[in-house]
Amino acid sequence: MKADVASKSKAKKQSVRRRDVLRTLGFGAGAAAAVAASVPVVEPAVAQTESDSEKRKARYQPNSADVQNYYRVNRYPQ
Numbered sequence: 001m002k003a004d005v006a007s008k009s010k011a012k013k014q015s016v017r018r019r020d021v022l023r024t025l026g027f028g029a030g031a032a033a034a035v036a037a038s039v040p041v042v043e044p045a046v047a048q049t050e051s052d053s054e055k056r057k058a059r060y061q062p063n064s065a066d067v068q069n070y071y072r073v074n075r076y077p078q
Contacts, residue, residue, distance in 0.1 A: 061067065
């Protein structure tokens with residue numbers, strides 16, 4: 001009977017410890033989020049602009065090694 005009481009008290013102490021650890025982790029995560037939210041953005045993001053000739057240039061090269069390898073690997077068996 002005393003062994004049951006002792007094991008229950010041990011289990012209760014361990015559960016309290018686990019609860020304290022989780023509570024501490026929760027507070028730490030909340031503090032980190034608050035710090036991250038309070039830091040102002042230094043420079044706004046600016047998109048890079050392309051000239052009209054860069055926008056219209058050919059990018060797909062069907063005879064490149066990468067494209068040929070893709071079609072070779074994904075070819076259906078005949």
